[in-house]
Structure formats: C-alpha cells, structure tokens
Amino acid sequence: MKSFVTNILVPYFSAKKGHLSLDPVQECIWQLDIWSVHASLEFWSWIFDNYPWIILDYVPGGCTGLWQPCDVGVQCLLKLMVKQSQQTTIAREIHSHAGPSDISLDTRLGMLRNRVPATLVDAYHLINNPL
Incomplete structure (x- = not known):
C-alpha cells in the first residue's frame, strides 16, 4: 500500500x-x-x-453499494456477464467429452489465464447485445 x-x-x-x-x-x-x-x-x-x-x-x-454506485450499477453487470461466459465455456467443454468418466477440466494456471481475453470479449458482447 x-x-x-x-x-x-x-x-x-x-x-x-x-x-x-x-x-x-x-x-x-x-x-x-x-x-x-x-x-x-x-x-x-x-x-x-x-x-x-x-x-x-x-x-x-456492507455499504459499498451506497458509496460506490458504479460498483453496483455498472461493474455488477460486467461481473455477471463474465461469470455467464465462464460457465458457458465450461459447459461446452464438458459437453464435448464422450462420457462422464472422460470429463477432466484443465485448471492449470496457464490455461485459465489464456481464457481471460476470450471471456472478457464475450462479456463485452453480452453487455452490448440489445435485447
């Protein structure tokens, strides 16, 4: 600090x-x-x-939302879209495996780090997609 x-x-x-x-x-x-x-x-x-x-x-x-409305009003939506993108990516990866015994997710730091840019781009598109 x-x-x-x-x-x-x-x-x-x-x-x-x-x-x-x-x-x-x-x-x-x-x-x-x-x-x-x-x-x-x-x-x-x-x-x-x-x-x-x-x-x-x-x-x-417990008062962050009162003192930092951007955290609640803007960043909350971005965080939600990032989470949705991550869950979709994992669901697709699991679905691509042949059977339940074949499921093995790569959770190495390098693999997770490499997924971040695509996740952020997906979240950006989700936020900017008109309903």
Whole structure:
C-alpha cells in the first residue's frame, strides 16, 4: 500500500492539483474500504506522517453499494456477464467429452489465464447485445 500511495496516488493527486492550479498542500480525500491493511494503525500513522494532506475516508462494511454506485450499477453487470461466459465455456467443454468418466477440466494456471481475453470479449458482447 505504501508503494501504491507513493508511486501512484500521490503523483495522481499532485498532477490534478497542478492542473486545477491548487496549492500543493491542498487536502485530498481518499476513500477506502475497511480492509485490515487500510485500517491499520501503522498505515494510518504512515499516511498522517508523510502525507498529512491526504484525508482517509473509510467506507463502512456492507455499504459499498451506497458509496460506490458504479460498483453496483455498472461493474455488477460486467461481473455477471463474465461469470455467464465462464460457465458457458465450461459447459461446452464438458459437453464435448464422450462420457462422464472422460470429463477432466484443465485448471492449470496457464490455461485459465489464456481464457481471460476470450471471456472478457464475450462479456463485452453480452453487455452490448440489445435485447
């Protein structure tokens, strides 16, 4: 998390403040979930000591949909389409086997990784397919 803050978040905030002609110490709000690392005293203290202009705003557990409506309204549909695409792929693979004793799914990491692009393309087409 420290690497993320130092190498990605702070440069992003700094660029935005520069673009908007804001003071470099202008406060910025960073909204986080309550993952144990985010909420740890060590991380909180490190942020406060190194970047006092970053205000940590924690989303209470179970409230992601209220604080992140895009996660519920847009990403939820994408996740559903990815799941549907994955299930269809597995169903086709099982159906292609001769009999129940011949069923053996390749779950090696390389095979699963290679399926990701096709799954995402399928999900894209499912989302953009008018009913």
